[in-house]
Amino acid sequence: DIQMTQSPSSVSASVGDRVTITCRSSHDIGYWLAWYQQKPGKAPDLLIYAAFRLQTGVPSRFSGSGSGTDFSLTISSLQPEDFATYYCQQAKSYPRTFGQGTKLEIK
Amino acid sequence: EMQLVESGGGLVKLGGSLRLSCAASGLNFRNFSINWVRQAPGKGLEWVSSINSGGTAIYYADSVRGRFTISRDNAKNSVYLQISSLRAEDTAVYYCARHKGAFDIWGQGTVVTVSS
Numbered sequence: 152d153i154q155m156t157q158s159p160s161s162v163s164a165s166v167g168d169r170v171t172i173t174c175r176s177s178h179d180i181g182y183w184l185a186w187y188q189q190k191p192g193k194a195p196d197l198l199i200y201a202a203f204r205l206q207t208g209v210p211s212r213f214s215g216s217g218s219g220t221d222f223s224l225t226i227s228s229l230q231p232e233d234f235a236t237y238y239c240q241q242a243k244s245y246p247r248t249f250g251q252g253t254k255l256e257i258k
Numbered sequence: 259e260m261q262l263v264e265s266g267g268g269l270v271k272l273g274g275s276l277r278l279s280c281a282a283s284g285l286n287f288r289n290f291s292i293n294w295v296r297q298a299p300g301k302g303l304e305w306v307s308s309i310n311s312g313g314t315a316i317y318y319a320d321s322v323r324g325r326f327t328i329s330r331d332n333a334k335n336s337v338y339l340q341i342s343s344l345r346a347e348d349t350a351v352y353y354c355a356r357h358k359g360a361f362d363i364w365g366q367g368t369v370v371t372v373s374s
Binding site: 185187189194195196197200201206238240242245246247248249250251252 | 293302303304305308317318319320353355357359360361362364365366367
């Protein structure tokens with residue numbers, strides 16, 4: 152199985168800050184990496200797929216990068232609605248696996 | 259645009275069974291893989307199972323293999339997850355999600371609570 156490891160597990164930041172979350176896979180997954188945002192009590196929303204492709208309707212302040220085993224999600228200027236939990240997920244092989252999540256909190 | 263709606267969750271005793279349903283509305287349901295993902299209270303996301311468009315390729319997480327069965331009825335635009343021999347650790351919100359490169363459309367979830 153491919154293990155996905157996110158860091159940090161939590162981060163505190165302020166509106167307007169730039170934040171980067173990283174995700175490392177235990178095997179080379181090429182560009183088969185997605186990022187999701189989840190707010191309490193809600194289903195996850197897809198932000199980024201294929202490592203860097205922005206899902207339709209997602210603000211351009213979100214961006215993804217990386218390939219192989221190392222990936223990152225960057226929010227260029229935090230907005231109040233961005234405070235949530237973020238997950239990475241590999242789509243290279245089964246079983247599909249998620250990172251443990253990164254909780255983004257208001258400082 | 260496709261929408262997914264789960265149903266069938268509830269309170270069930272240890273060792274019991276439930277059948278979860280995922281109903282799709284919108285075009286081209288039969289063209290896509292549908293997956294189940296669950297989230298235990300206060301925990302992260304866990305992929306559970308996947309079924310391809312024709313129902314010919316099925317995958318399970320090790321944690322549920324042999325106890326859960328996924329199926330689909332394209333004529334009814336529905337996917338099902340039969341969950342059996344339930345354990346306390348199966349307590350979770352169960353989401354169905356379309357896979358189109360990634361999980362791009364999710365349902366609102368259905369809650370399964372396993373009690374002793």
